[in-house]
Amino acid sequence: MKKRIRIKDIADKAGVSTGTVDRVLHDRGNVAPDVKSKVLEVAKELGYERNRLASALAYNRTIRVATLLPNPEKDPYWKQTNFGIQKALKAVQHYGLLSEQFYFNLFSPKSFIASARQALEKKPRGILFPPIFSQEAHWLLDQCKEFNIPTVIINTNIKEATPLCYIGQDSYQSGVLGARLLNFGLTSGQTCCILNIDFNTKTAHHLLEKERGFRDYFVGNGNKQVEIIRKDFEGFNDRIQLCSFLKKLIREHHSLHGIFVTTSRTHKVADCLHEITDRKIKIVGFDLIDANLKYLQENKINFLINQNPAEQGFQGIMNLFKHLILKEKIEKIQYLPLDIVVKENAEYYRKRQMTFEIAI
Amino acid sequence: MKKRIRIKDIADKAGVSTGTVDRVLHDRGNVAPDVKSKVLEVAKELGYERNRLASALAYNRTIRVATLLPNPEKDPYWKQTNFGIQKALKAVQHYGLLSEQFYFNLFSPKSFIASARQALEKKPRGILFPPIFSQEAHWLLDQCKEFNIPTVIINTNIKEATPLCYIGQDSYQSGVLGARLLNFGLTSGQTCCILNIDFNTKTAHHLLEKERGFRDYFVGNGNKQVEIIRKDFEGFNDRIQLCSFLKKLIREHHSLHGIFVTTSRTHKVADCLHEITDRKIKIVGFDLIDANLKYLQENKINFLINQNPAEQGFQGIMNLFKHLILKEKIEKIQYLPLDIVVKENAEYYRKRQMTFEIAI
């Protein structure tokens, strides 16, 4: 049986103390050049591998980070992200990572700035946030760069920025996928609609990417003649307004048989739609929030694409942990899978979301 | 800041030594009843939580287990399972879990028995295996029970048995899901076929369950009139034989427009099919092996259901680890999600399969 190499083994063979070996292995300086090279040589020769357990145990101090999220009480999607974050924090808190949470209003760039300022005041050693407001996100990223705070961004990727990492989906590819799922059930001559139910739809990077992917699918797979239209709608909190909007939409487009809802507000569309028409219109949307799952069970939504908000949060914290405490190298872009959810497999994904586990 | 409670804190407050606290917490005996209850009381009062890091570190011994798999060199599916197992072993080996692997011939119950005997001879502290041959699997489970060896079964569940846990999919539900995916692209009056490409299709529990689920979907969702037929085929290693079998099938069933292949040999069907007919026949099959992915990319397979073999192996070892070393309670049935894989999201799942990670 192969015996594990300890730093003491290196120390003995190199004729130094374990402290010196540690200094060399962690580049903490104050080691004579010849001693350093000798230690490295012996470590390589013996095939040293760090015992992460003992390492984490000995690294006996706490590091505080900050998370910046839309208020999870006001939005079921961000509630899931928050859940994943909490799970991860609980898992790593005893290993020295603590976090303070800051929340902002999902529709107010100003409240984002305000919360960000609060977070920065605490001088955290790391920050996690979704760059929902492009301009404000860039400002925060600049601030973090200035103060040398590693940053994890989730949910929406942002160009011309170099955070520690991005964790989320490939928006373009999710658009392509949405197109395939709709196309599978459409026939030639029918129309489908890209529907953005959100604010700021003209500038939101991830929504534009979804649209681009959606359109590209039909260009590349031109076996069917399908017309594509795109609509934006902002007044989604007023059900009557949404109903009349959709009524107008299906009146003007007689061959409309598919809607690709680019946000988690898919349920609002399903809710109105089955009331105002008998036409079989297929719906593909996003996210496993309860309201969506209800309509999925009732076959009023055909497919949901899971953006894995809980895992985004979970992995986000885990990456800060790996970077700050385990000092591992972090992959810059970490795309999460595009889970296709239907009635039959929804329960497993929902359950998985609730039961993140950490191995040790 | 909340301070973590150590066993020393309990010892001090209860007026005993840390050794006694340890004896109580691990039920190692030799503690007077009144002292034991006092210690438990104090532990609860202080809100003690075990430091799993230090615990695992101090628990300084190795436990050997055994895994029993179909030869991964001979089958791409089991190669992935094996990969997941290796990854998990690498992650936990330094924490005291070692494993010896035993392989058998996928088509030979006798070789299964032979390998199982070899494994048992080594007196492992745990066993992991997929119960492919029903009768022989029961024999092994009985043996394990007799010798008191905790057992993890993967891939196929087995009734009337009480292993430590089962990790895999819900076969019935995967049949229902297959039906939905096919149905989404079929129209009334068309025919679809359940195709078992395997040996022992009459008795294989998971294949029968898939068929049952598949049929039940159409009973429950009778909005379309779809005829269902079922075929078995064993000579899948002879391409010419398979081609003529399929030729006959599509000749006899003019309205056949969908095939549900219940095993990972989906690619063999796709391979023959596009050669012998121009008819658009949709294919739904199982598993992300390279051959299947190739046809998925070429749009010759429409959907693949991922059985997550790698994760089955990974979680299987992890559960042995949790049970034997961390002494945690194990959930009896752990269903893995039914991932729906299409061209657009295949890459993410493939990548995830390759990059299992352990947090610490």
Next chain:
DNA sequence: TAATTTGCCGTGTGTGCGCACGTTTTATAT
């Protein structure tokens, strides 16, 4: 009654690594 066994519990040691804190050696300045 003396001798032995048994139960109960404390003490000490080893396990792994990182780092604060000493101590020693070397280099620079006066």
Next chain:
DNA sequence: ATATAAAACGTGCGCACACACGGCAAATTA
């Protein structure tokens, strides 16, 4: 040559746990 600073390096603590060992008292046996 001496004082001071700086660099180099060793020591011990933290943490949970298993295990060996030993002491003491009570219970049992010869």
